[in-house]
Amino acid sequence: VIMPQGSAQGRANQLATLAGLEFELFTSEEIGALLQDLNGVYGDYDSDEASIVRVLWREWEQMRRLPPDLTSRIQEAGSVGRQAWVRARETNDFALFKPHLEKMIDLQVELAEAIGSASGNRYDALLHNFEPGLTFAYIDSVFRELKPELIALTRAVAERADAVDDSVLKRHYPEVDQLRFGEEIAAALGYDFQRGRLDLSPTAFTSAFHKDDVRITTRINADNVLVALGGIIHEAGHGIHRQSLSPSLYRSGIDGTGLAIAETLSRYYENVIGLSYEFWTYFFPRAQAYFPHLADTDLITWYRAFNKAQPSLIRTDADEVTYGLHIMIRFELENELINGRMRVDELPAAWNARMETYLGIVPPTDREGVLQDTHWSQGGFGYFPDYLLGTIFASQLDEQISAQQPDIKEDWTRGDFAGTTGALVERIMQHGGKYTFGELIRRNTGEDLSAEPYLRHLKTKYGAIYEF
């Protein structure tokens, strides 16, 4: 982001060398023998030592199954594929991308077969790559319950589209003021600028070099304030997560987590906190201080605008109600592609058919349809479901935390998020990669992943906003 443009190739070479050395050292016989010796030495499942051995053994075993050159072949195909995808999207020409996608799917099948899966579903191996322990069956059982309800909610808000006017968000908001306001929000939520920074980039992301150097980025649209504020709050959630690792796990090898756990935190901040009335009770007057033209607007108008829901074509622009359906389309198509039940040339039509069934709209072009995301071009198969799994778990957590600390949302109206961030650190963030997604859900709720709290949240909130 702040590296000179001409430096990219040199940095890429350095990273490739380091990644190769890391793979070679980590997958050595010696590390395997050491881990095996330590297996079972530390009795307490929750101890740092037992967790480090358990998690690293799991990773060692998996990485040993990969053909040594497969990762670099995927990286190479991904960098060529990404360029083809950029051109295909620019010119709205799926045919340009098709051979690259076919090649990438072949490589992903090779990867999945090398890793293997207990169920026989190849897709499970890819899901496991992004969040250990996830399977198609596990995710499908929750998505299946959610899908008809989300379709019904999407219809309900679409029929009442005029009920919410979000034009206030689309006024002119100077970029500098958006950044400063975003910084104030991120700091209030608990993101530590002594150990982090906020920069601009074409898409928002978080980079954690270590727990005391965690950087976030956002994009800014001067004519739509939702883009940067939503992005900053989401990435601040990732940032707080990475800054809150227990010092005892620092440089332990299990400092990071899978994506579903990471998305639970970012979506908690973005949706549960950042879209709430309590949050804006405190921050709307602050917004008025940064953007004087908001003097003519009131809190309720602002809150409703921020929560406008409607079927839309682009996943990254989707709201809380419709977002899940965008994910389900990708999840279902990935499963079919990886298992050889769908050909790449059938993909654009299948995409559009599902958009029509789930969201009631059809992309007029592939650019606004199957070509919109970069993930597949770089081999990110099995990545998408984690966004929605995190969103679902965030609602479960919200119900748990609210039941145990009933005053916590009252704090939000005063701009005080210490209790909430403290609860999330205690429950999830401090643990790094100790526990799987499923383990964290059971430890925190005593139950498995459930779509019910998320549905209750959507029905209550959007029922009130849209009066159904």
Ligand SMILES: [Zn+2]
């Ligand atoms: Zn994220």
